[in-house]
Amino acid sequence: MLKYSLAAMQRHLDVHKKLPLVIPVLFYAGKRTPYPFSMNWLEAFDDPEMATALYCQDFPLVDITRVPDNEILQHRRVALMEFLLKNVIRRDLMELTDTLTELLVRQLESGYTTEQTLLAAINYAVRDGDTDDYHRFINTLAQRLPQQKDNIMTVAQRLREEGLEKGLEKGIIIGEQRGIEKGRQEGKLEGRLEVARQMLANGMDRNVVMQIAGLSEDDMKNIRH
Structure with missing residues (x-):
């Protein structure tokens, strides 16, 4: 019933x-x-x-927006995803580079983050975040994480290809920038699904993951295990 x-x-x-x-x-x-x-x-x-x-009462709430960044950074395996989910849509990406690179280095050294997760995290940041120059953001990360430069520049290359493809389809002279923007919008769900997949893999509760990533039950069914 x-x-x-x-x-x-x-x-x-x-x-x-x-x-x-x-x-x-x-x-x-x-x-x-x-x-x-x-x-x-x-x-x-x-x-x-x-x-x-x-x-029969208010549901448990995980309000990541109220958690200080320095506390999030201590959350080990989920620190990267929590930091991005909290800050990507609230601040300019360039403001995040110092803390983000420090966090990425720490996560990679500790084994909490794989190269696949690194790519997913950067891809999510670029697609859901906002800044005046996405290529500058990516280049800054590449300079500060030289061992991951090739992986990071893979994201940059994908952005360029998406921008050119979308621009050509629409016949827009400035198609690269506009195409990148469209690609970011279309990839929002994909990025959130990857974030959710990583959190589930790290043992987080399914309902908590749904709330943090802003996904519906139908969205969760599309997560690749």
């Missing part, structure tokens, strides 16, 4: 901003009488008391 109620609410939310009151009513005409089962869905859990405490 809860499933059908939520489905009705979702259909309503597709065209409205507020949730409707959906009243679930079970019509029973079975052989056993009176109706022999509980009508409280929380009693379907092994621990109804804990389920009631969890689902």
Whole structure:
């Protein structure tokens, strides 16, 4: 009944901003009488008391925007993803280069970050972040992380190719810059899925990952394991 109620609410939310009151009513005409089962869905859990405490009050919140950067940097395996998720859409990318490069060096040396994760992180920052010169941001990272220069410049090359391709398709003279912008927008979901995949791989709770990465249940189904 809860499933059908939520489905009705979702259909309503597709065209409205507020949730409707959906009243679930079970019509029973079975052989056993009176109706022999509980009508409280929380009693379907092994621990109804804990389920009631969890689902009948405000949900747990992980508000990464309120966590100081210096505290985030101590979070080991998830520090990189938390730092990017908090800051990429709130600050100019060039303001992040000092802390980001320091964090990347530390993560790579400790083994918390692989080259694949490094590429995903930079790709996410460029696609979701904002700065006046994305190539300057990438070049700065490459200079400060010389051992990863080839990997970082791979991102730069991809941006150039996307920019040229999108520009040619639209017949825009300044197609490179505009194409890069379009590529960034189209890659937002891809970047967030990769972020979520890494957090799940590091043992973070699925629901917490959904909240932090801003993903829906359908989005989570597209994560490649």
